[in-house]
Amino acid sequence: MRIAVYGSGGVGAYFGGRLAQIGQDVTFIARNENLAVLRSQGLKVGSIAGDFVIDKVNVSNSPREVGIVDYVLCCVKSWQVLAAARAMKPMVGPDTLVVPLQNGVEAPDQLCTILDAENVLGGLCAIIAFQAGPGHIKHSGANPLIRFGHLDNHADPRVNALSEIFNHCSGVKSSIPEDVLVAMWQKFMLITPWSGLSAVSRAPLGVLLEQSETRDLLVQSIEEIYNLGRAREINLPEDSVKKTMATLKDIPPNSTTSMQRDLVRGRPSELDAQNGAVVRIAHEVGIDTPVNRFFLYGLRSLELRTRGALSFKRRTKHR
Secondary structure: OOOEOOOOOOOHHHHHHHHHHHHOEEEEEOHHHHHHHHHHOEEEEEEOOEEEOOOEEEEEEHHHOOEEEEEEEEEEHHHHHHHHHHHHHHEEEEEEEEEOOOOOOOOHHHHHHHOOHHHHHEEEEEEEEEEEEOOOOEEEEEEEEEEEEHHHHHOOOOOHHHHHHHHOOOEEEEHHHHHHHHHHHHHHHHHHHHHHHHHHOOOOHHHHOOOOOHHHHHHHHHHHHHHHHHHHOOOOOOOHHHHHHHHHOOOOOOOOOOHHHHHHHHOOOOOOOOOHHHHHHHHOOOOOHHHHHHHHHHHHHHHHHHHHOOOOOOOOOOO
């Protein structure tokens, strides 16, 4: 099997690294300093599931040079999906499967505007990982999980084969959901309220759960997304809100989200794909999502500043 990883940050480099660790033919698509370090020094991963190093990494900045592969793991940020879809086309043949691993629920539809729908799966992952430096990944929380399948849930030996490969990787659990859209929305219910509230408050998850006010906001935001999913005819189980809160309570209390970390560091975030998507979809179906709308509007000025569309400075008060 030939596997390409498009986007070699925390998610892509971790899962791609685990595949390379067991001898799979993996090529990372990277750029700039990350590309140079991966070429010259390999990939270093510090993980709560066991540190490892891949000394010799197949890496390129040219999908055309890589050519057609069996699978592409699309691991860029959600706001980069359309550009990634256009760039990865030389690697996508008639039998290639593309697995999107972004936060949010819109990536498959975005990929399908550029690629043939037959090539595009639904997918999600669970991991707390980030790029500590070029060629260096830190996995600091969550047992790595990856799930994917066709959007209409039809059986496919190619999907089964990739899932089986992942299950041979150390510390990685893979499965094919009975309904991949339900699985994606279940993650959407977990990550989006947490991302929005943590970015507004700048607090880690444990604090959000300990304080009754922020805990109530989490529940209300989760309920909004549950109702939105049901309005979109996503067959979410009736106990989804309760299970989402239970899952959050099992996550290490010092955990933060990538959206929180990005906005704190002045980098573009996935705000539009998370709380923005909630508000956008809610408008389409005619329901109200006030908590998620507050997260979106409260964070939008920070997001615009990170993208160079808005400039403001903190003013110092003089007495």
